[in-house]
Amino acid sequence: MINFSAGPAMLPDAVREQIATDWGQAVRDGYGIAEISHRGSEFLAIKARCEQTLRVLLGLRDHHRVLFMPGGANSQFVLLPMNFGPGRYVLAGHWGEKALAEARKLEPDCACWMRAAADGRLHADGKQDVQKQSETQSFAYTHITSNETIHGIQMRALPALLRHGAPLVADMSSDIGSYPVDYDQFGLVYAGAQKNLGIAGLTLVIARDDFLQQARTELPTMFSYREFAASDSLFNTPSTFAWYVTDLVLEWMQQQGGVMALAAINQHKAETLYQEIDGSEFWVNSVAPELRSWMNVPFRCADSELEPLFLQQAADAGMLGLKGHRIVGGMRASIYNAMPLASVQQLARFMREFERNHG
Amino acid sequence: MINFSAGPAMLPDAVREQIATDWGQAVRDGYGIAEISHRGSEFLAIKARCEQTLRVLLGLRDHHRVLFMPGGANSQFVLLPMNFGPGRYVLAGHWGEKALAEARKLEPDCACWMRAAADGRLHADGKQDVQKQSETQSFAYTHITSNETIHGIQMRALPALLRHGAPLVADMSSDIGSYPVDYDQFGLVYAGAQKNLGIAGLTLVIARDDFLQQARTELPTMFSYREFAASDSLFNTPSTFAWYVTDLVLEWMQQQGGVMALAAINQHKAETLYQEIDGSEFWVNSVAPELRSWMNVPFRCADSELEPLFLQQAADAGMLGLKGHRIVGGMRASIYNAMPLASVQQLARFMREFERNHG
Numbered sequence: 280m281i282n283f284s285a286g287p288a289m290l291p292d293a294v295r296e297q298i299a300t301d302w303g304q305a306v307r308d309g310y311g312i313a314e315i316s317h318r319g320s321e322f323l324a325i326k327a328r329c330e331q332t333l334r335v336l337l338g339l340r341d342h343h344r345v346l347f348m349p350g351g352a353n354s355q356f357v358l359l360p361m362n363f364g365p366g367r368y369v370l371a372g373h374w375g376e377k378a379l380a381e382a383r384k385l386e387p388d389c390a391c392w393m394r395a396a397a398d399g400r401l402h403a404d405g406k407q408d409v410q411k412q413s414e415t416q417s418f419a420y421t422h423i424t425s426n427e428t429i430h431g432i433q434m435r436a437l438p439a440l441l442r443h444g445a446p447l448v449a450d451m452s453s454d455i456g457s458y459p460v461d462y463d464q465f466g467l468v469y470a471g472a473q474k475n476l477g478i479a480g481l482t483l484v485i486a487r488d489d490f491l492q493q494a495r496t497e498l499p500t501m502f503s504y505r506e507f508a509a510s511d512s513l514f515n516t517p518s519t520f521a522w523y524v525t526d527l528v529l530e531w532m533q534q535q536g537g538v539m540a541l542a543a544i545n546q547h548k549a550e551t552l553y554q555e556i557d558g559s560e561f562w563v564n565s566v567a568p569e570l571r572s573w574m575n576v577p578f579r580c581a582d583s584e585l586e587p588l589f590l591q592q593a594a595d596a597g598m599l600g601l602k603g604h605r606i607v608g609g610m611r612a613s614i615y616n617a618m619p620l621a622s623v624q625q626l627a628r629f630m631r632e633f634e635r636n637h638g
Numbered sequence: 639m640i641n642f643s644a645g646p647a648m649l650p651d652a653v654r655e656q657i658a659t660d661w662g663q664a665v666r667d668g669y670g671i672a673e674i675s676h677r678g679s680e681f682l683a684i685k686a687r688c689e690q691t692l693r694v695l696l697g698l699r700d701h702h703r704v705l706f707m708p709g710g711a712n713s714q715f716v717l718l719p720m721n722f723g724p725g726r727y728v729l730a731g732h733w734g735e736k737a738l739a740e741a742r743k744l745e746p747d748c749a750c751w752m753r754a755a756a757d758g759r760l761h762a763d764g765k766q767d768v769q770k771q772s773e774t775q776s777f778a779y780t781h782i783t784s785n786e787t788i789h790g791i792q793m794r795a796l797p798a799l800l801r802h803g804a805p806l807v808a809d810m811s812s813d814i815g816s817y818p819v820d821y822d823q824f825g826l827v828y829a830g831a832q833k834n835l836g837i838a839g840l841t842l843v844i845a846r847d848d849f850l851q852q853a854r855t856e857l858p859t860m861f862s863y864r865e866f867a868a869s870d871s872l873f874n875t876p877s878t879f880a881w882y883v884t885d886l887v888l889e890w891m892q893q894q895g896g897v898m899a900l901a902a903i904n905q906h907k908a909e910t911l912y913q914e915i916d917g918s919e920f921w922v923n924s925v926a927p928e929l930r931s932w933m934n935v936p937f938r939c940a941d942s943e944l945e946p947l948f949l950q951q952a953a954d955a956g957m958l959g960l961k962g963h964r965i966v967g968g969m970r971a972s973i974y975n976a977m978p979l980a981s982v983q984q985l986a987r988f989m990r991e992f993e994r995n996h997g
C-alpha cells in the first residue's frame with residue numbers, strides 16, 4: 280500500500296513501527312504515554328526533547344517561541360486577527376481564501392493584498408498599485424500560505440515585496456520542515472501537525488518575541504498567544520499522544536540528515552512526477568514551474584474522461600488517496616517528507632504504463 | 639502498575655490492547671487509522687459508530703446533537719459566553735471558578751450564583767436571596783461543574799432550584815458516562831475525553847436543539863456550536879486518532895453492561911475507599927457524604943507529615959499518580975470507569991497496612 284493522502288497523511292515507516300512497539304510495551308507495563316499526566320516528568324521530558332529537536336532542525340533562535348496549540352490551522356485563522364488586529368492577505372488558493380474569510384468575521388478590515396492567477400503568479404488585487412497600498416494602509420501582519428495543497432502552488436522563495444511592511448505570518452501546515460527556511464523572516468508561522476509533523480490534533484506555532492509583544496492582552500487564555508507562551512503551552516491538557524508522535528517524527532527527520540537532506544529528496548520526488556507530466560501531452564499541470572509544489576502534485580489527464588479509470592487502476596495497484604480535491608478534480612499525489620522516493624517512482628512508472636495503454 | 643492519574647488517565651486494559659493490536663496491523667498494512675483522511679469511508683464508519691454507541695449508552699434523543707471539538711474544557715469555558723452571552727455559575731471548586739474567570743474575559747456580566755462550602759454544600763453567593771436573584775436577572779445559561787476533580791465534590795443529583803430558570807450547562811469532563819444522567823435536563827453538556835472517554839485532544843459536546851438555536855450566528859466557524867453541528871464536526875481536520883480511541887472506549891463501556899452497570903461498580907469502588915477513610919481517625923475527607931465524588935477521592939492523613947511517606951511507599955508498591963493537586967495537597971485517587979475494582983481494593987489494603995504501621 281502506498282498512501283498518498285493529503286492529510287492526515289502517512290507517517291514515516293520507522294515512526295509507525297516505534298509507535299506500535301511503544302503500545303506493545305504499554306500493554307506489558309499497564310500504562311503508556313497517552314495515559315499519564317501532562318505535568319509529569321515522563322511527558323515533560325518528551326516535550327523538552329521535541330522542542331530542542333525542532334529548534335535544531337529548523338534553525339530557530341533564542342528569540343523564537345515554540346508553542347503547541349489545539350484546533351488546527353483553521354483556529355489560527357481566527358486567533359491571528361483576535362490577537363493582532365486586521366491583517367492583509369496574499370491569496371494563492373483555497374486555504375489563503377479561507378484564512379481571510381474566517382479572519383474577516385472578527386476583523387472586517389482584513390483585506391486581500393495580492394492574488395495568484397491559475398499559474399500561481401501573484402498580482403495586485405484590483406487596480407491599486409501594490410507598493411502604494413502597502414505604504415498607505417496599516418496592517419498588523421501580512422499573511423501568506425506557503426503551500427496551497429489543493430492547487431499545488433508553493434512559495435519556497437519569498438517575493439522581495441513581501442519582506443517589507445507588516446510582519447509576515449505564514450501558514451506552513453503542508454510544507455513545514457520540508458525545505459530550508461529562514462524563520463527570522465516571519466513574525467509568526469503555524470502548521471497543523473497532520474502532514475509533515477505527525478498526526479492530527481496538534482498545531483505548531485513559532486513566534487518571534489518582538490511580534491508576540493504586539494499581541495493584545497486580556498484575551499481568553501485558550502485564544503491568547505501570549506498566555507500560551509507564558510504557560511509553555513501547558514495551560515490546559517494538550518494532545519499528549521499527538522505531541523509524542525511529533526517528537527518521534529522530528530527525531531526521524533534528524534536521522535534522515537535534517538531539513539537540507541529532506542529538501543533534496545523532496546525536490547527529486549517532485550521532479551520525478553513533474554517530468555512525467557511535462558514529458559507528454561497526455562498529462563496536464565498548469566502551475567508555473569518555479570511555483571510548483573514539492574508536497575502536493577496535482578495533475579489531470581488531457582482527456583479528463585480517463586481520470587476515473589486512472590484512479591481505479593491506481594487503487595487496484597495499492598496506490599491510495601490520489602483523488603484530487605473536489606474543488607479542482609483530477610488527481611493529486613501528496614508526497615510529504617514521510618513519502619519514500621521509491622514509492623513516488625512507482626507512481627511515475629504506473630503513470631507511464633497507464634499512458635502507454637490509454638494514450 | 640496501578641495508574642491513579644487524574645487525567646490524562648488510564649484506558650481500559652482491553653482498549654489499550656486493541657490499540658496495540660491495531661498499530662501492529664498498521665505496520666503490516668503500511669498505514670493505520672491515524673494516517674488517512676477524515677473524509678474517507680474508513681474514518682467515517684468509526685465516527686458514525688462512535689456517535690451511535692454514545693447515543694445508546696447515554697440515552698440521548700433525536701433532539702440531541704453530538705459534537706466533537708478541539709481545545710478541551712478550557713476552550714468550552716470561552717465558547718459558551720461567545721455563543722450564548724452571559725451565564726450564571728454554580729461554583730463548587732477550582733474548575734467552576736476557572737470556567738467563570740475565562741467567561742468573564744469575554745462577557746463581564748457572567749456572574750457567580752451559588753458557591754459551595756468546603757463540605758460541598760451550596761449557598762447563595764453574597765446576601766441576595768437566591769430565588770429572587772434567579773427571577774430578576776436574565777442569563778443565557780446556568781453553568782455547573784458536575785464533578786470537581788481537585789476537591790472530590792460531585793453533584794450526581796441536581797438541586798431542584800437548578801432545574802428552573804436559565805438552561806443548564808454542565809462541565810462533565812470528569813464524570814461523563816459514569817452514572818445515569820437524564821441529558822434532557824441540560825441545554826448543553828461538554829467533556830474532555832481524557833478521563834472517561836479516551837485520550838486528550840477531543841472534547842465531546844452534547845447540545846439540545848432548542849438551546850443550540852439560541853446561539854449567536856456570524857461567529858468564526860471554529861468557535862461556533864451552530865457551525866460544528868452544521869458540518870457534523872468535520873469543518874476542519876479533527877483529532878482522528880483520539881476519536882478512534884473514544885470509539886473503542888464506548889464499545890468497552892457497552893461490553894461492561896452500559897452506564898448503569900458501570901455506576902454500580904463506580905459506587906462500590908468509591909465506597910471501598912471512603913469506608914477506609916471514615917473507619918479511622920487516621921484519614922480525613924471533609925466532603926459531605928452525599929456529595930462525595932465517585933471519580934476522585936481526595937484524602938489526607940490527620941498527621942499531614944506522614945503524607946510524603948505514604949506517597950513514596952505507594953509508588954514503591956506500584957501505585958502511581960496518588961499525589962493530591964497542589965492547590966489542596968494530600969492524596970487523591972482518581973478512579974474513573976477504566977479503573978478496576980480489584981485495583982481500588984489493593985489501594986484500600988495498602989492504606990490499612992500503612993495505618994497499622996504508622997497510626
